[in-house]
Amino acid sequence: MTYEEILKALYEETMVGNAPRVLELTNQGIADGMTPDSILFEALIPSLEEVGARFERGDFFVPEMLIAGRAMAGALNVLRPLLADTGAETVGTFLMGTVKGDVHDIGKNLVNIMLEGAGFQVIDLGVQVPPEKFVEAVKEHKPDIVGMSAFLTTTMPMFKVNIHELTKAGMRDEVIVMVGGAPVTQEYADAVGADGYAADASTAVRKAKELIKAKRQLAKA
């Protein structure tokens, strides 16, 4: 197969969630001398972007998005150590968790997939994450963004508690806070003092990139 053919096949097989084939093609590409950058940015990320776009339009459904994400994750396991060697600047690190008292994770997982698909390094704390765990994880991983998910009107108030705890620990200014989940609105995100909100997974990725860009520019100025 030519590089061109491998990239095309990777794009297509990722989109249909054929994890074994994506892994095979990734290994083959590397063995043939393709760069990990090329595989990531010319096949995997565009494929996941297309999956996200189709999902947003209602043409793709949850299981399709999940298997596409899983196919990409398999390839990333191969590529990540190689990418680290090239020292490429990461898009950003995203710490994610569903708040305390809430066990819903489908939305959060979809956002994770889209973030990874866009090249973010995602650290997932899982569900029922208490405030102290968010704080500890921010300390430990120093993410660009911490994302909090809540599916219930009754667990949404945890956003405010978490943000308060970050402030108390003196870390609020070091990290961008994004919130989301079915009942959350922009108005509510503003009220609890979050930096960003998005209504769906694709928008969350766009928003995350914007917020990081703005913050990095501010740091340079």
Next chain:
Amino acid sequence: MHTKLRSASKEVIMGHDVPFVIIGERINPTGRKKFQEQLRAGDLSQIEIDVQQQVEGGADVLDVNMGVPLTDEPDLLSRAIKLVQSKTDLPICIDSSIIEALDAGLKAYEGKALVNSMTGEDDRMELILPLVKEHNAVIMALSNDETGIPATAQERLIITEKIVRTVEKYGIPLEDLVIDPLAMTVGADTEAVKITLETIHLIKEKFGLNMSMGASNVSFGLPNRHAVNASFLPMAMATGLTSAIMDARTKEIGTSVRAADLLLGNDPWGGNWISAFRAQQPSA
């Protein structure tokens, strides 16, 4: 085992040998922006429309949830309950995870309410069960605890057992306990519904308890959700589910539930099935 819910004038029975109890879920502002704004402004008129539609759709019980962020939920919930009770004689399922709201709702309610919900977490049980006991209500309990939703049916059974022991300790009869065996999304996990069905089976075998759940979860993220839900409920009913929280406006699902009642021997001689058919016929 018969679980009895009552309004001021009507009794609804949940059990393995009686028709399935449909709890209409629509009186809930989650994800309904306009409804939230109305409620925040003190306008409860949408509730009347929702009540009417759920009753027309064949709901046996009405779930009332007033979880509007940044409002006084206890006050709102108690006003909503009074309003619903003035419009229908169906019993109510009082839905909140804020203790003060449950307390206010129970105080405002006339009859024997279903309280939605608690989990197997010790601190939740300690707060909610005294209220349930005081108001002689029925409690719905999710088969999960502080560690999250158990991945296996066996683990959910263990949490159910813990809930059963605690409920007994508070002197609440087991017919006043309804377990939610947790319906997860089949679109996110291919085995999810099989685990739910196995949980229902185990809980029925071991404790004979009544069970209810938010049934539409199973089809989240999939196309043609109604058809998936309409297939799921009869399977769950055959396994031992005795109630579900669902949008009663979806005719396809309601019909499938009533057909399952008939097939499972819980609608003797097809009395309900035939009268529902007749009611649909144009009058001669």
